[in-house]
Amino acid sequence: MAQAAIELIGINKSFGAVRANRDINLEVARGTIHGIVGENGAGKSTLMSILYGFYQADSGEIRVGGKPVSIHTSNDAIALGIGMVHQHFMLVDNFTVLENVILGAETDALLKSSITKARSELDRLEREYGLEVDPDAVIEELPVGLQQRVEILKALYRGAEILILDEPTGVLTPAEADHLFRILKQLKDQGKTIVLITHKLREIMAITDTVSVMRQGTMVATRTTKETTVGELAELMVGRRVLLRVEKGQSEAGAVKLSVKNLTVKDQRGVTMVDNVSFDVRGGEIVGIAGVAGNGQSELLEAISGIRHAVSGEVMLDGKPIDLTGKADPGELRDRGLAHVPEDRHHVGLVLAFEENENSILGYHDDERYLKGPFLDVDAIMADAKDKIEKYDIRPANPRLKTANFSGGNQQKIVLAREMEQDPGVLIVGQPTRGVDVGAIEFIHKRLIAMRDQGKAVLVVSVELDEIRSLSDRILVMFAGRVVGERGPEATEGELGLLMAGVEHQEAAE
Amino acid sequence: MSTPYAKLPAWADYGLIPLINLSVAFIVAGFVVMLVGENPFRAAVILVEGAFGRGTGIAFTLFYATTFIFTGLSVAVAAHCSLFNIGTEGQAYIGGLGIALVCLSLDSVMPWWVIFPIAIVAAAAFGALWGLIPAYLQAKRGSHIVITTIMFNFIAASVMVYLLVGALKPAGSQAPQTRNFLAGAELPKLNWVIELFGAKIRSAPLNICFLLALVMAFLVWLLIWRTRLGYEMRTYGHSPKAARYAGISETRIIITAMMISGALAGMMALNPVMGDQHNVAIDFVSGAGYVGIAVALMGRLHPVGIVLAAILFGMLYQGGAELAFEMPAISRDMIVIIQGLVILFAGALEHMFRPYIQALFASVSPKSVGMQAVKGTGA
Numbered sequence: 001m002a003q004a005a006i007e008l009i010g011i012n013k014s015f016g017a018v019r020a021n022r023d024i025n026l027e028v029a030r031g032t033i034h035g036i037v038g039e040n041g042a043g044k045s046t047l048m049s050i051l052y053g054f055y056q057a058d059s060g061e062i063r064v065g066g067k068p069v070s071i072h073t074s075n076d077a078i079a080l081g082i083g084m085v086h087q088h089f090m091l092v093d094n095f096t097v098l099e100n101v102i103l104g105a106e107t108d109a110l111l112k113s114s115i116t117k118a119r120s121e122l123d124r125l126e127r128e129y130g131l132e133v134d135p136d137a138v139i140e141e142l143p144v145g146l147q148q149r150v151e152i153l154k155a156l157y158r159g160a161e162i163l164i165l166d167e168p169t170g171v172l173t174p175a176e177a178d179h180l181f182r183i184l185k186q187l188k189d190q191g192k193t194i195v196l197i198t199h200k201l202r203e204i205m206a207i208t209d210t211v212s213v214m215r216q217g218t219m220v221a222t223r224t225t226k227e228t229t230v231g232e233l234a235e236l237m238v239g240r241r242v243l244l245r246v247e248k249g250q251s252e253a254g255a256v257k258l259s260v261k262n263l264t265v266k267d268q269r270g271v272t273m274v275d276n277v278s279f280d281v282r283g284g285e286i287v288g289i290a291g292v293a294g295n296g297q298s299e300l301l302e303a304i305s306g307i308r309h310a311v312s313g314e315v316m317l318d319g320k321p322i323d324l325t326g327k328a329d330p331g332e333l334r335d336r337g338l339a340h341v342p343e344d345r346h347h348v349g350l351v352l353a354f355e356e357n358e359n360s361i362l363g364y365h366d367d368e369r370y371l372k373g374p375f376l377d378v379d380a381i382m383a384d385a386k387d388k389i390e391k392y393d394i395r396p397a398n399p400r401l402k403t404a405n406f407s408g409g410n411q412q413k414i415v416l417a418r419e420m421e422q423d424p425g426v427l428i429v430g431q432p433t434r435g436v437d438v439g440a441i442e443f444i445h446k447r448l449i450a451m452r453d454q455g456k457a458v459l460v461v462s463v464e465l466d467e468i469r470s471l472s473d474r475i476l477v478m479f480a481g482r483v484v485g486e487r488g489p490e491a492t493e494g495e496l497g498l499l500m501a502g503v504e505h506q507e508a509a510e
Numbered sequence: 511m512s513t514p515y516a517k518l519p520a521w522a523d524y525g526l527i528p529l530i531n532l533s534v535a536f537i538v539a540g541f542v543v544m545l546v547g548e549n550p551f552r553a554a555v556i557l558v559e560g561a562f563g564r565g566t567g568i569a570f571t572l573f574y575a576t577t578f579i580f581t582g583l584s585v586a587v588a589a590h591c592s593l594f595n596i597g598t599e600g601q602a603y604i605g606g607l608g609i610a611l612v613c614l615s616l617d618s619v620m621p622w623w624v625i626f627p628i629a630i631v632a633a634a635a636f637g638a639l640w641g642l643i644p645a646y647l648q649a650k651r652g653s654h655i656v657i658t659t660i661m662f663n664f665i666a667a668s669v670m671v672y673l674l675v676g677a678l679k680p681a682g683s684q685a686p687q688t689r690n691f692l693a694g695a696e697l698p699k700l701n702w703v704i705e706l707f708g709a710k711i712r713s714a715p716l717n718i719c720f721l722l723a724l725v726m727a728f729l730v731w732l733l734i735w736r737t738r739l740g741y742e743m744r745t746y747g748h749s750p751k752a753a754r755y756a757g758i759s760e761t762r763i764i765i766t767a768m769m770i771s772g773a774l775a776g777m778m779a780l781n782p783v784m785g786d787q788h789n790v791a792i793d794f795v796s797g798a799g800y801v802g803i804a805v806a807l808m809g810r811l812h813p814v815g816i817v818l819a820a821i822l823f824g825m826l827y828q829g830g831a832e833l834a835f836e837m838p839a840i841s842r843d844m845i846v847i848i849q850g851l852v853i854l855f856a857g858a859l860e861h862m863f864r865p866y867i868q869a870l871f872a873s874v875s876p877k878s879v880g881m882q883a884v885k886g887t888g889a
Contacts, residue, residue: 305755306757307754329757330754330755330757331756332757334757340755344751347749347752348749348751349752349755351744351752352748353748354748362755362756365741365742365756366738366757371738374737374738375732375736375738376738
């Protein structure tokens with residue numbers, strides 16, 4: 001085996017009383033792609049932040065190229081040839097590519113010499129690694145895939161030999177992700193070392209040479225990718241066997257429960273986000289809306305659930321219209337049997353500072369079951385919360401615990417329990433498993449299918465294509481605010497990917 | 511990722527940390543006293559004895575505390591709905607106008623126990639109305655409540671000056687204040703309660719408004735944590751988006767919360783006006799509204815905390831007055847510095863010592879900081 005590019009020995013890191021990293025040992029071989037997988041909160045990001053100088057380890061040793069080093073700031077890391085591409089890009093939106101690349105690496109008080117030097121260097125890097133980007137393009141005008149390329153170029157320009165990528169494909173279409181993987185392979189062939197942090201096991205299998213699995217702050221296993229399987233990795237991550245794809249029977253679609261006609265929604269700036277969208281959801285079926293984040297799905301959900309006003313169009317719930325342009329009231333829609341699991345559970349679906357039991361009535365707090373006159377019926381609320389905790393296996397099973405102290409998966413279960421237990425006719429769900437660990441995903445998917453089998457109309461919006469394909473009976477693809485295609489669950493990923501990228505749509509328009 | 515700080519047991523959170531903050535405030539204040547050449551230990555003894563040493567001192571401390579309980583509750587109610595009501599000062603001042611109108615017109619014909627309930631309603635109504643306008647502007651026009659309530663303090667002050675040198679002033683009087691109320695508008699004193707414990711009181715303004723303040727503290731607790739309205743206010747306070755999602759009307763909740771806040775502020779005026787001065791004089795609120803902000807923050811927006819913080823500030827007012835009298839080197843302004851230090855350490859720097867204490871707890875006993883609970887199995 002080649003010499004190790006990075007060695008981490010006995011790394012420990014605590015935040016207050018929480019031990020985010022416990023005795024971590026990791027060896028990344030030079031010239032390989034090394035994956036790190038784990039559930040949310042397993043400590044992956046903390047570990048990489050220690051390597052990149054954002055945090056200091058409480059104890060342990062870091063060796064780069066065999067030599068012990070101390071990394072106190074990200075500048076130390078850069079000097080050692082470590083570059084990082086963050087999940088959320090660190091780019092100045094109204095700067096050009098070139099300006100972003102030299103930011104912080106200017107050599108002179110005047111920019112001209114830096115820019116000239118950077119231009120030729122960038123040219124070389126682009127040719128060498130197939131990282132074509134127009135150096136004079138302004139960042140905000142570039143698609144996210146190219147913005148990510150700029151981040152990689154930034155790291156390479158600073159002489160990075162070791163590249164850390166944190167969840168790089170979260171914002172990419174399948175095609176863009178494939179392109180990224182080709183770039184990473186090319187970088188590897190040129191002798192660079194790549195550390196890839198992700199929770200998507202498929203990516204790990206597709207591209208890495210070695211994979212390390214983290215669970216609850218510890219490193220539980222390191223495997224050669226060729227010798228492992230997705231099933232084994234999932235089991236290592238969660239600590240037990242998991243079903244990766246839910247089993248479901250044939251759907252029995254009934255009457256139309258939710259009908260959307262020519263719906264148009266604008267955002268605060270007056271930009272049209274949902275453009276003349278029409279579709280129906282029948283009882284007993286799950287309709288999935290696929291699309292890259294930011295193509296109008298969020299606004300669509302908000303308009304249907306009464307949170308956001310629509311410009312025009314018609315939405316019928318059980319054959320009766322919803323007031324869209326006037327004073328749509330989410331409370332009234334709830335009374336009419338529309339339950340909504342919002343995309344953003346931290347700010348919309350839950351109040352994190354509340355106790356679990358208080359969140360279990362959010363939106364239904366004016367229901368007389370929970371009230372005694374103007375007072376909250378604390379006993380009834382508590383009994384109800386305990387009941388849901390048991391039914392949905394919410395852990396820890398403590399209705400008095402602050403909601404912020406639950407894990408992402410359990411927080412999502414709190415929202416789902418609240419909305420599903422109201423026995424709604426229509427359930428709309430945004431990003432059902434975003435930030436949710438593998439074990440809880442399985443549970444949530446099963447519940448959604450159970451709702452379908454009870455004859456409810458279920459509308460699911462998700463940026464995870466796997467999820468859409470595994471859950472939906474029909475798939476709608478949104479691109480630039482429009483529904484650009486409808487496919488059955490048997491549609492291939494490539495086919496949906498093209499629709500999501502707007503390829504067919506543009507061809508049709510030309 | 512996990513929260514940086516784990517939580518502490520309740521007794522440390524609500525008892526130990528405020529105590530440490532308070533001690534540091536007094537230690538720093540001690541250095542200030544040393545700086546002007548006085549003995550800080552003697553100063554501390556005078557301060558505490560002045561506030562609690564004699565019956566009269568206790569009565570005065572509780573009288574001041576009554577005022578601060580009202581203003582503290584007022585600020586806290588608005589704060590639970592994430593509204594920073596700086597206008598408690600003006601709302602209390604206008605509340606005084608309501609009381610004046612009731613007392614001046616009824617004090618010759620009715621006994622105090624009839625006038626008092628009417629005056630409570632009038633004070634609350636006038637204060638609530640003074641809170642309504644900024645609330646409406648915030649809810650409908652998006653005018654920031656901090657700016658508008660500050661402006662309304664100035665408007666209230668001007669209105670009151672106009673009335674107190676004009677319509678409300680008895681003809682021929684030189685003082686900018688109403689005529690003195692008759693016996694019908696004088697509230698019974700509570701000094702006898704302290705005398706029951708054997709202390710002697712010469713003359714002190716402690717009156718039944720103290721009991722009213724305690725009742726209101728309980729009602730505020732009930733409102734915030736036990737009613738549907740309080741639930742909606744807290745939801746909006748933590749997350750306006752979640753409130754929208756839950757079908758809570760933003761306009762209604764902002765206006766309701768500010769009117770309750772204004773009503774509590776207005777009721778503060780009962781204490782000095784009907785309980786002590788027996789007239790409405792210019793600037794009778796004299797900053798109690800602003801002290802209410804400190805009291806509410808120090809009391810962690812919880813009625814129990816607010817009552818305790820109000821008593822602390824009552825002690826600083828009363829003990830501080832004694833201190834200024836006993837130690838000529840320490841002027842009134844020095845007392846304000848000490849109060850400022852308390853606010854600084856207990857309010858603004860509340861979290862300064864928290865990480866160290868948490869680390870200490872974590873190393874001594876991980877269980878006590880809820881390790882098990884925080885790291886629940888990821889289901």
